Amino acid sequence: MKRLRIFVLAALTLAVWAASAWAGAALECPDEVGQGLPFVVRVVADAGPGTAEVEFGPVRARVPLEQRNGHWEAPVLLGVDLEAAPGPVRLAARVDGPGGPSALEREVRVAARSFPEQRLAVAREMVHLTPEALARHEAERAEVRRVLADFSRPRAWGGGFVRPVPGGVSSTFGLRRFFNGEPRAPHRGLDLRGPQGQPVRTMAPGTVVLAAEHYFAGKSVYVDHGQGLVSMYFHLSEILVRPGDVLAAGDVLGKVGSTGRVTGPHLHFGLSVYGELVDPTPLVTGTLRPE
Ligand SMILES: [Zn+2]
Structure with missing residues (x-):
């Protein structure tokens, strides 16, 4: 037995x-x-x-x-x-x-990593939102969350990534910001220098899933590259694409501007990976090659 x-x-x-x-x-x-x-x-x-x-x-x-x-x-x-x-x-x-x-x-x-700090004195209305602005911002956030939570598209990325504008970095990812001494949400994107009107290119092939004018981000474009990867381009002076448009890597989607809550023209370039906002730098500099 x-x-x-x-x-x-x-x-x-x-x-x-x-x-x-x-x-x-x-x-x-x-x-x-x-x-x-x-x-x-x-x-x-x-x-x-x-x-x-x-x-x-x-x-x-x-x-x-x-x-x-x-x-x-x-x-x-x-x-x-x-x-x-x-x-x-x-x-x-x-x-x-x-x-x-x-x-x-x-x-x-x-x-753990350490991130630089930035302390700015800004106008009161930049820090405290009116009830109307707050309601608008909340509605826009819900729309963005829906877009970033959709992982259904197959992978379109591969074979390298394109830097959306050639300019250098003005604010790094993770920068800890204080407005009038009050801590703000850390900077979950990369600010790239660029003159007003400079073409902004999509980092990889993908489908435009959102093109809108938001309270903080101004004129914004979201491109879904599939398999959980979505790139974002904020503060544009002009949007040149529409939701549903299919883009090749490097296609122009808009122009650098200063729309939204910013003090001067630049591109805020953001990246969401399965809903986590991460630093796009390793991908656009080629230090991280997913393929
Ligand atoms: Zn930014």
């Missing part, structure tokens, strides 16, 4: 081993990522087709395995929130392929 039990156990262990080793699936990721930065996770399998579901904190990304150089893989772009607590975060992947499901798990450590 005991021998039979051992046999059953051995057979079960073998079955589980066979199911999890069907394709030699692997999960590649960095050991450590700094606060506010995007990073790339790669699910690699030697058989396909199939899908991978990757979980990182509150994010759940479901992506297809693509055939490449004799194996199957799925690049997944993820991000760490600027104010995420430093420490280990579980990264898990479930791969469904020809041999059945396979579960993989890793740990990514969120590393």
